[in-house]
Amino acid sequence: MSLVGFMQAGSTTVYAGSWRHPATEHGFLDASYYQKLGRTLEEGCFDMMFFDDRLAMPGIYGGSVAEAVRTGARPVKLDLSLVLGVLAGATRHIGLGATYSTTYYSPFHVARTFATLDHLSGGRAAWNVVTSVNDSEAQNYGFAEHLDHDERYDRADEFMVATTGLWDSWDDDALVLDRPAGRFADPDKVHELNHQGRWFEVRGPLTVPRSPQGRPVLLQAGSSGRGRDFAATWAELIFTGDPDIDIARSHYKDQKERIAVLGRDPDAVKMLPMAYTVVGESRAQAEEREQVLLHDLVDPRASLTLLSELMNYDFSGMALDAPITDELIASVSGVRGLVQNLRQHIGGRQVTLSDLAGHRATLLQGPRFVGTGADVADQMHEWFEGEACDGFVIAATHVPGAYEDVVRMVVPELQRRGVFRDRYPGTTLRDTLGIPRPEARRG
Numbered sequence: 001m002s003l004v005g006f007m008q009a010g011s012t013t014v015y016a017g018s019w020r021h022p023a024t025e026h027g028f029l030d031a032s033y034y035q036k037l038g039r040t041l042e043e044g045c046f047d048m049m050f051f052d053d054r055l056a057m058p059g060i061y062g063g064s065v066a067e068a069v070r071t072g073a074r075p076v077k078l079d080l081s082l083v084l085g086v087l088a089g090a091t092r093h094i095g096l097g098a099t100y101s102t103t104y105y106s107p108f109h110v111a112r113t114f115a116t117l118d119h120l121s122g123g124r125a126a127w128n129v130v131t132s133v134n135d136s137e138a139q140n141y142g143f144a145e146h147l148d149h150d151e152r153y154d155r156a157d158e159f160m161v162a163t164t165g166l167w168d169s170w171d172d173d174a175l176v177l178d179r180p181a182g183r184f185a186d187p188d189k190v191h192e193l194n195h196q197g198r199w200f201e202v203r204g205p206l207t208v209p210r211s212p213q214g215r216p217v218l219l220q221a222g223s224s225g226r227g228r229d230f231a232a233t234w235a236e237l238i239f240t241g242d243p244d245i246d247i248a249r250s251h252y253k254d255q256k257e258r259i260a261v262l263g264r265d266p267d268a269v270k271m272l273p274m275a276y277t278v279v280g281e282s283r284a285q286a287e288e289r290e291q292v293l294l295h296d297l298v299d300p301r302a303s304l305t306l307l308s309e310l311m312n313y314d315f316s317g318m319a320l321d322a323p324i325t326d327e328l329i330a331s332v333s334g335v336r337g338l339v340q341n342l343r344q345h346i347g348g349r350q351v352t353l354s355d356l357a358g359h360r361a362t363l364l365q366g367p368r369f370v371g372t373g374a375d376v377a378d379q380m381h382e383w384f385e386g387e388a389c390d391g392f393v394i395a396a397t398h399v400p401g402a403y404e405d406v407v408r409m410v411v412p413e414l415q416r417r418g419v420f421r422d423r424y425p426g427t428t429l430r431d432t433l434g435i436p437r438p439e440a441r442r443g
Contacts, residue, residue, distance in 0.1 A: 001384050001419045002270055002391030002433060003411075004095075004237075005041045005049035005403060009034070009083045010076035013396045014052065015276070016306055017297025019072045021398035028076065034083055035090035037400055042094040044407030045421050047391070047432050049087070050097025050128050050219060051080050054309065055104055056136035061301075061308035062316040071302035074309075081113055088121040095429035097126030097219060103152055104132060104141045107162035107195075107202055114216040115167060115208035123212030123428030128219040129234065131156050134312035146312055153226045155199045160234050162195045162202045167215045168440040169193055169205035185209075191442065213430050214437045223251075232258035236435055239393050240273045241366055248273055248367075248388035268435050270390040274366035275380070276397060279405040283371045290370050293397050307356060320354040366395065373409030380410070381417060 011028050012019045019026070027033035041049050057075045058068040068075045080098035087096050096117065100110050110127065118125035131152035132138075138146045147155065174189035193204030220235035222228060231238050238255060242248035256266040278293065280286030300320075308315050313328070369379040383389050396402035414420035425431050 001380070001414060002047045002237075002272060003044070003406075003420065004097075004239075004272055004391070004393045005037070005046055006274060006393045006395045007037065007049050007051045008074070009051050009053070009078040009080055010074060012072050012074045012076075013399060014274075014306075015293070015395065015397050016071070016073055016299070016302040017293065018396060018398050020297045021293075021401075023401040024398040025400060028078075031086045034086055037403065038087045038091040038094060038096075040400055040403050040407055042091050044403075044411045045424060046094055048095030048097055048124075048126055048217075048429060050095075050126060051083065051099060052128070053077055053080055053099035053101075053130075054134075054137060055101060055132060056134070056140045058305050058309035059136040060134055060312060060314050061305040063314065067301050067305045068309075071299045071305065073302040073305040081117070084117055084125075085120070088117065088124070091124075092122075093124075093424040093427075093432070095124045095126050095217065095432060096121055097128055097217070099128040099130050101130055101132040101137070102156040102159040103147060104137060107159055107166060107200055108204075108206070110159075111163045111166035111206050112208055115206060115211045118211035118213055118216050119208065123430070125211070125213065125216040126219055126237070126429060127216050128221070128239070129156065129160070130221070134309055136309070149224070150226055153222075153230050156230060157233070158197045158199045162193070162197070162200050164215060164441075165193045165195055166202065166204050166206040167210070168442070170208075170210040171440060172210050172214075175209055210440065213428050214440065217429050217433065217435070228255055228258055231255065232262055232264070236269055237433065238269060238271045240271060240389075242273045242388075243366060245367070245383055245386060245388050248383065249386065252388055270433060270435075272391045272393045273383075273389050274395050275392045276366060276368045276395050277376050277402065277406055277410060278368065278370045278397060279373055279376055279409050281372070283375060286371050286375070290368070304353075315353060318353050320352065322353045324351040324353060324356055373413045376406075376410045377413035377417065380414065381419060384419060 018024060025033065038049060054077060057065045058073055059065040061067055067073065084096045084098055114125050114127050132146065135145045138144065169191045171189035174185050176183045176185055190205050193202055195202040217236050218234055219237045219239055220231045221239040222230050223241060232255065240251055242251050252271055255271060259266045259269050278286050278290045280289055304315050369376040380392060384391065394406055411420060415422050430437055
């Protein structure tokens with residue numbers, strides 16, 4: 001089983017009420033806060049920690065950032081390259097991932113950032129590939145509005161061709177470092193890319209030699225049909241938002257089939273749903289904690305602010321009982337797969353704005369495992385053995401306590417069942433995940 005920590009370099013997790021939790025530490029502007037998180041997850045032998053990101057403060061709801069600021073709906077988002085640099089020096093084994101956009105960055109910038117991180121971390125870098133979601137991000141980068149859904153993925157496909165080409169522009173043995181002969185590297189083994197496409201022109205080569213993993217590990221989270229095709233082409237780890245085990249099984253089967261059709265090995269691509277864990281010393285204590293999280297900490301306006309950010313649609317003028325229609329979904333340019341999963345989860349009933357807001361910003365979006373350490377391990381084991389996933393991305397209800405609870409109470413139970421490691425198997429993230437190091441490709 002793979003376990004990944006789903007992180008935010010800021011004040012609030014994807015659970016909108018997390019900053020209000022009495023056990024949450026508000027050290028998100030301090031390097032030691034992230035170092036502590038990294039050491040905690042590494043103690044628990046987590047495969048990786050990766051950081052979600054947006055390139056704007058949530059400002060779609062009501063056409064203003066006011067509610068995001070007032071309710072703490074993820075207004076703070078630090079620069080991830082610096083956060084990961086801090087973590088690279090504080091940890092030795094755990095994988096380090098960051099979200100970077102194919103819409104607002106350039107292939108050369110992303111290729112250099114992650115190749116550098118892979119070297120400085122000893123082969124532990126991962127890139128969470130996103131196309132970004134909303135107009136607020138576009139407006140921070142000089143554009144009036146965001147590209148539409150399918151056009152973003154067309155651009156992303158070409159972005160991946162150019163970025164992987166840059167990573168492959170140095171042969172593994174290109175560096176010579178022959179002092180007496182004055183020969184630094186072999187020019188026959190360092191190659192210009194000369195990519196020319198619809199979206200990008202990139203000469204290359206990269207200014208960073210080929211990294212320990214060959215290429216950083218690639219994550220992706222698309223859940224629409226177009227997103228699943230993109231993941232089948234590029235992803236080595238797929239992050240999902242499946243709310244129950246039956247939807248997860250269906251998604252798992254569909255995605256693995258898409259991967260096989262493209263001639264890739266489905267077993268070399270891991271699928272990990274986001275999951276919340278609410279762990280207690282007793283089942284009663286865990287259930288009491290769950291009720292506090294569900295009912296006491298989330299401001300409804302924070303939920304709608306985050307939903308508007310994700311869907312790139314201003315929901316401020318809609319009543320909570322308003323239906324989410326096919327026409328509305330077709331009109332949004334943000335994330336669409338969330339609605340598809342939610343419809344499956346609630347059956348034939350009409351999806352309302354209240355349903356959608358709840359599943360986005362409270363504890364309803366993914367599976368929620370509640371109970372003692374043994375109870376939670378049992379639930380995770382059921383999914384893992386039931387062909388619903390290859391592990392989990394653990395999202396936090398509060399930080400750092402949610403992760404400390406998993407490491408202290410759940411991980412030992414998984415290890416006792418023989419489904420989770422008790423040590424790291426090698427030096428790189430690819431070693432930990434059990435996925436191959438890619439060969440350099442030309443053309």
